[in-house]
Amino acid sequence: MKKSSSAKSKKKRGAPRPVGRKAKGEKFTPDMTVEIAGIRFKNPVLTASGTFGYGQEFAQLMDLNRLGGIVVKGISLQPMEGNPPPRIYETESGMLNAIGLQNVGAKRFLDDKLPFLRDLDTQVIVNVFGYSTEDYVRTIEILNQGEGIAAYELNISCPNTRSGGMFYGSDPKLTHEVTMASKKVARVPLIVKLSPNVTDITVFARAAENGGADALSLVNTFVGMSIDIETGKPRLSHGTGGLSGPAIKPLALRLVYQAVHAVRIPVMGIGGISSAEDALEFLIAGAKAIQIGTANFYDPRASEKVIRDLEAYCKRKRVDLNRLRGTHLGFEAAGLKRE
Amino acid sequence: MFNKMAEVRENIPLSGGHYLLSLYSPAQARVTRPGQFAMLRLPNRSDILLRRPMSIYDVKPASRKSKSPALIQVLYKVVGRGTGAMAELKGGDALEVLAPLGHGYFREDYQRKLPQVDEVVHVAGGIGIAALLLAARELHKRGIRQRLFFGGRSRADLVCYKDFGGLVQKTILATEDGSRGHKGFVTVPLENHLAGSERGKILLMVCGPWPMLEACVGLARNYGHPCLVSMENRMGCGVGVCLGCSIGVKGEGHGAYERVCTEGPVFWADHVRWAGGTPEI
Ligand SMILES: Cc1cc2nc3c(=O)[nH]c(=O)nc-3n(C[C@H](O)[C@H](O)[C@H](O)COP(=O)(O)OP(=O)(O)OC[C@H]3O[C@@H](n4cnc5c(N)ncnc54)[C@H](O)[C@@H]3O)c2cc1C
Ligand SMILES: Cc1cc2nc3c(=O)[nH]c(=O)nc-3n(C[C@H](O)[C@H](O)[C@H](O)COP(=O)(O)O)c2cc1C
Ligand code: FES
Numbered sequence: 001m002k003k004s005s006s007a008k009s010k011k012k013r014g015a016p017r018p019v020g021r022k023a024k025g026e027k028f029t030p031d032m033t034v035e036i037a038g039i040r041f042k043n044p045v046l047t048a049s050g051t052f053g054y055g056q057e058f059a060q061l062m063d064l065n066r067l068g069g070i071v072v073k074g075i076s077l078q079p080m081e082g083n084p085p086p087r088i089y090e091t092e093s094g095m096l097n098a099i100g101l102q103n104v105g106a107k108r109f110l111d112d113k114l115p116f117l118r119d120l121d122t123q124v125i126v127n128v129f130g131y132s133t134e135d136y137v138r139t140i141e142i143l144n145q146g147e148g149i150a151a152y153e154l155n156i157s158c159p160n161t162r163s164g165g166m167f168y169g170s171d172p173k174l175t176h177e178v179t180m181a182s183k184k185v186a187r188v189p190l191i192v193k194l195s196p197n198v199t200d201i202t203v204f205a206r207a208a209e210n211g212g213a214d215a216l217s218l219v220n221t222f223v224g225m226s227i228d229i230e231t232g233k234p235r236l237s238h239g240t241g242g243l244s245g246p247a248i249k250p251l252a253l254r255l256v257y258q259a260v261h262a263v264r265i266p267v268m269g270i271g272g273i274s275s276a277e278d279a280l281e282f283l284i285a286g287a288k289a290i291q292i293g294t295a296n297f298y299d300p301r302a303s304e305k306v307i308r309d310l311e312a313y314c315k316r317k318r319v320d321l322n323r324l325r326g327t328h329l330g331f332e333a334a335g336l337k338r339e
Numbered sequence: 340m341f342n343k344m345a346e347v348r349e350n351i352p353l354s355g356g357h358y359l360l361s362l363y364s365p366a367q368a369r370v371t372r373p374g375q376f377a378m379l380r381l382p383n384r385s386d387i388l389l390r391r392p393m394s395i396y397d398v399k400p401a402s403r404k405s406k407s408p409a410l411i412q413v414l415y416k417v418v419g420r421g422t423g424a425m426a427e428l429k430g431g432d433a434l435e436v437l438a439p440l441g442h443g444y445f446r447e448d449y450q451r452k453l454p455q456v457d458e459v460v461h462v463a464g465g466i467g468i469a470a471l472l473l474a475a476r477e478l479h480k481r482g483i484r485q486r487l488f489f490g491g492r493s494r495a496d497l498v499c500y501k502d503f504g505g506l507v508q509k510t511i512l513a514t515e516d517g518s519r520g521h522k523g524f525v526t527v528p529l530e531n532h533l534a535g536s537e538r539g540k541i542l543l544m545v546c547g548p549w550p551m552l553e554a555c556v557g558l559a560r561n562y563g564h565p566c567l568v569s570m571e572n573r574m575g576c577g578v579g580v581c582l583g584c585s586i587g588v589k590g591e592g593h594g595a596y597e598r599v600c601t602e603g604p605v606f607w608a609d610h611v612r613w614a615g616g617t618p619e620i
Contacts, residue, residue: 053580060340061437061578073580081595085618088575088583090389095575099582102596237618245388297576298380298388300342300437 030314032307032321034068034289036266037189037214039150041068041123041289044321045279045307048270048293049074049127049153049193050099054113055120061300066307069123071291072113074155076129077139079105089226089235094247094272095294096224098238101129106142118148125191129155133181144187151188154178154213157195157220169195169220172207179211189214191268194259196248197223201255202262209263217268217291218259219252245294246272253281260286260326274302276309286326340440340578343367347432348401348410350425355495356417357466358426359396365409367438368398373473374443374569374605377411378577380435381424391421392574392600394470394546395439397502411438414469414499440577441604444474444544444567449605452565456542458484461507462529462555464547465491470569470604471546472502479506486532487511490525490551494518526554538563545569545608556608566608572599572618587612 032043046069052058055070064070082102089096104112109126117124126149130136140152156178157169168174175192183190192208194201196219205216221242226235234240252271260267266289269282274295282290295302314321319336327334345364352358367377378390393413401409417426428434453459459478461471468489478485485507491497493516500510511528512520521528533541541562545555546569559566575581577600585596586603588610595612597603611617 050582051576051580053578057578057580061342073582082582082585085584085586086573087585088573088581090387090573093386093388095388097575097581097583102582102585246385294388297581298390299435300576300578 028315028318030311030318030320032311032314034322036268036288037151037191039123039189043068043307043310044283044287044289045303045310046071046123046125046268046289046291047296047303048291049155051293051296054109054117055124056113056116058296058300062304065121066304067122068289068307069125069150070117070120071125071127071153072109072117073103074101074127074129075103075106075109075139075143076101077106077135077142079103079108084237086235086237087241089241091224091226091243092247094243094245095297096226096236096241096243097221098236098241100238106139110143110146114146114148123150124148125151125153127153127155127193128182133178136178136182137185140182140185144185149188151191151214152182152186153191153193153217154182155193155220157193157197169204170198172203175204175207176211179208179213183212191215191217193220193270194218194255195220196251196255196271201258205259205262205267209265213265215266215268215288216259216263217270219248219255219271222248222251244272246274246278248272249278249281253285256282256287257285257328273306274299276306276313279306279310280313280324283321283324284327286328288325340437341367342435342437344433345411345436347428347430347434349430350428352426353498355491355493355498357496357498358415358417359499360413360415360425360428361399362411362413362434362436363401363409364411364436364438365401365407367436368408368411371395371398371408371411371439371473372443372445373477374445374470375439375441376470376577376604377413377436377438378440378574379413379425380437381421382432382434384424387421387424389575390435390437390577391425392440392571392577394569394604395473396469396499397472411436414466416466437577441600442602444569444605445477446605449567449607452542453478453481453483455539456565457537457540458486459542459544460486460488460529460532461503462488462525462543462545462547462551463490464525464551465496467545467547467551467569468499469546471544472499474544475503475506484508488513488525488529488532489520490514490547492516524551524554526551526558529555530558533558533562533564536562536564539565543567543608553613556611556613559608567605568608568611569604570599570606570611570617571604574600576600586617
């Protein structure tokens with residue numbers, strides 16, 4: 001791909017290293033890299049769309065080059081204003097948002113935001129949304145002109161705009177249609193980001209796979225609501241909003257687990273991840289990588305910590321990261337020696 | 340802007356559920372400008388996810404001997420879960436502080452107004468006082484005449500105004516129940532003052548609850564004075580990425596919304612879209 005990966009991850013690729021081969025106490029450096037749709041990530045930790053801006057905002061707070069990847073705020077054909085305030089509301093261990101997809105539009109993204117991202121030593125994924133299949137296609141055609149984009153992530157699930165992605169994410173035919181149309185024009189691999197607000201996630205996972213998706217990511221936010229009992233009005237101007245944060249983690253984990261077993265393409269897990277322990281649950285459930293969302297807000301260095309602690313875990317267990325994937329029947333059954 | 344672990348030095352209860360919290364954080368204290376704010380992460384409360392935005396009320400040296408600012412002070416009022424948890428902080432506790440954030444009162448285009456006015460009038464409603472002290476001190480240094488109008492529901496709300504004593508020429512208090520100062524809204528004595536002024540010669544700096552802001556902005560418009568408002572809104576990140584704190588503004592630009600945490604929290608009153616663009620929190 002476009003960039004060399006860090007010196008740390010530059011090591012001989014080949015057959016997976018047997019576990020526990022080296023004697024205890026001997027230095028063991030786990031392989032943290034993952035490959036998804038031909039893209040090599042130096043580690044499986046990405047930041048989720050809409051929670052990390054265009055990267056620049058966090059440059060003062062952490063080393064962006066540590067990240068496996070950055071998924072930028074959803075981009076549309078035209079710039080968008082978003083919803084009137086109030087747009088967010090904190091709930092128990094979670095938050096509701098109805099931002100309304102405020103963004104700078106595809107052209108300004110290429111001119112103003114991409115140059116900074118391109119210079120980073122991390123993979124840049126651009127989240128794309130639209131109001132018609134034509135919108136998605138035209139947005140991707142514009143983005144195709146930009147250098148340094150590793151993949152597109154289709155947001156077919158944003159619950160915030162009445163006419164928006166919801167439509168595509170809750171009808172398998174439309175999921176298939178928009179995936180196929182986008183795949184046809186996309187110059188880089190296509191990740192489809194699924195909505196959790198459906199009765200059977202496997203139907204949508206397969207619809208995207210059959211439409212040509214190179215990978216899946218899930219979940220987007222769960223539609224929720226909160227009411228101010230003093231005024232009798234919803235807390236958000238939009239009425240409903242998307243729930244994110246630790247509160248959704250068990251729900252998200254179950255959906256990721258189901259999706260992993262429904263398709264052959266790789267899956268990225270998202271939802272309430274704020275620690276390496278959280279991330280490991282998703283990886284063990286079968287996700288190939290994970291994204292960190294809301295945690296960036298209250299702990300701007302959450303992603304850095306997750307990377308550091310994941311590496312420490314792999315060192316302690318003496319396994320390469322990839323060996324953990326899909327070991328949900330227990331490490332012993334997966335042939336990993338127990339510590 | 341940095342994210343630092345800060346140590347609680349004091350958390351002093353004042354009247355009416357107000358507290359003055361002192362945090363030891365020299366690197367942040369040194370670079371704080373008037374009108375900026377901090378995002379405080381509450382320790383040991385996983386149910387309280389988001390950090391709470393708080394104006395930086397004052398910065399101070401940590402001891403009598405030293406001159407360089409090392410403490411960040413936050414003046415807050417308990418109104419809910421987060422501020423309730425803040426009230427339980429004790430000396431020696433540590434919490435993560437992201438600061439200083441936002442543009443304060445001395446953004447370049449705001450400063451350019453200063454030579455054109457004879458006086459700066461601060462208007463504080465309740466805990467809004469917390470956004471004004473550092474500005475008053477800076478203006479005092481520059482030799483600018485100042486006046487403070489401070490209103491609250493009752494005298495228990497009128498905290499810390501004595502800190503303004505040496506900085507402003509006059510302090511006018513008002514309480515709705517008449518327990519101190521003028522009885523009624525602070526906007527009444529404010530209007531009396533503005534009525535006798537030459538148009539455009541006063542710069543208003545206003546921070547307070549919603550109805551007071553709107554009333555003050557109306558008065559500033561009627562009497563032809565420029566007015567800066569320090570806005571509040573719910574915040575997710577404090578650094579410009581969640582777009583949760585956006586308020587409606589006039590004109591083009593990044594849509595017709597700007598982020599309180601990044602483009603604010605201090606705005607020109609006539610830049611803000613008051614109807615429909617701003618939350619009544
Ligand atoms: C830039 C900025 C500076 C601020 N400075 C100060 C300060 O110096 N001192 C101080 O006491 N408060 C200040 N606030 C308000 C303070 O952030 C809120 O009071 C606090 O977040 C409420 O948290 P809570 O969990 O106790 O309240 P919650 O339980 O979340 O809510 C209780 C009540 O507070 C209101 N509220 C919630 N969040 C906010 C918010 N961000 N702004 C205003 N009202 C809110 C709610 O609508 C509700 O009515 C500031 C806010 C902003 C945006
Ligand atoms: C404020 C906010 C804005 C978001 N914006 C987008 C977006 O533009 N596109 C998108 O696909 N997902 C968006 N999301 C969803 C997140 O990327 C993520 O899927 C979701 O928040 C669940 O992960 P979390 O619990 O770690 O936050 C947004 C989430 C939040 C909280
Ligand atoms: S609080 Fe997140 S953008 Fe302002």
